[in-house]
Amino acid sequence: MGIVSFTFDDFPYSAAVGAADILDAHGIKGTFYLSPGLINRIIPGIEDKPSTHAEIMKVTNKGHEIGFHSRKHLRLNELGYFDVAKQMFQGSQIKKYTGRKAVSFSYPFGCTYPKRFDMIARLLGYxxxxxxxxxxxxxxxxxxxxxxxxxxxKISLKIIEALLKSLKPDEWMILYTHDVRDNFSKYGCSEFFFKQIVEMVVESQMEILALEDVVHPKKDL
Ligand SMILES: [Zn+2]
Known part of the structure; x- marks a missing residue:
């Protein structure tokens, strides 16, 4: 059976409130990547209602995974090694909400230089x-x-459906978005669209897991 993961970057308010509820209704755990520099702030071009401590705790208490999305959400490829490491070093930034360190990292703006950044990620324990x-x-x-x-x-339900249908048992599809609301940004979607995708994935019989649960499968007791 293939695996599907639902992930959110930047922790937009509407993802923490609306989209998380849609996942909860199906008993799905998602991965919400948090950049502490964006807490209590408007995310330019994404959403003008900031996520606060309350939204982070809501998502945490529902059992979703909180990943790290760097400290200040800068373009890592514009920084030197030392500053990249500083941005990727989480300290207690996630632990103070969840009680444990994040093991999943997503690159802000998708800036990846795998050779050097992933080496840093491994060293930092991601x-x-x-x-x-x-x-x-x-x-x-x-x-x-x-x-x-x-x-x-940018994407249609048909494309998602085709990807799901072609997903092999040893393959893993990670979906990601930002805001999930009626007047969605170009980096997000509507609740209706999101709900349709969730239902499609549920019906596909794929295993649906947060990233940390792919790495450390939960054993049946
Ligand atoms: Zn981001």
């Missing part, structure tokens, strides 16, 4: 890194993972 290159992965892949954007103006 078990996976995700970019925004279009494609699916092998279930055994861990770094510089490909993804499929749920950007409503």
């Amino acid at each position: 078990k996976t890194t995700r970019g925004i290159d279009f494609g699916v992965n092998k279930v055994s892949d861990r770094y510089d993972l490909n993804a499929v954007a749920i950007y409503e103006h």
Whole structure:
């Protein structure tokens, strides 16, 4: 059985509130990548209602995974090694919300230079890194993972359906988006669109897992 993951970058308010509820209704755990520099701030071009401590705790308490999306959401490829490492170093930034360190990292703006950035990610203890290159992965892949954007103006349900149908048992499709709301940005989608995708994935019988659960499968007790 193939694996599908739902992920969100930047922790937009509407993802934390509306989209998380849609996942909850199906018992699905998503991965929400948080950049502390964006907390309590309007995310330019994405959403003008900021996520606060309350939204982060809501998502955390529902059992979703909180990944790290760098400290200040800068373009890492414009920085030197030392500053890249500083941006990727999470300290207690995630632990203070969830009680444990994030093991999943996504690159801001999808800026990936796999050779050097993934080396830093491994050294910092991340078990996976995700970019925004279009494609699916092998279930055994861990770094510089490909993804499929749920950007409503760019992708159709038919494409998602075709990708799902062609997903092999050893393959892993990581979906990602930002805001999920009626007046969605060009990096997001509507709740209706998102809901249709969730239902399609549920019906596909694929395994649906947060990234940390792909890396460390939960054992049945
Ligand atoms: Zn981002």
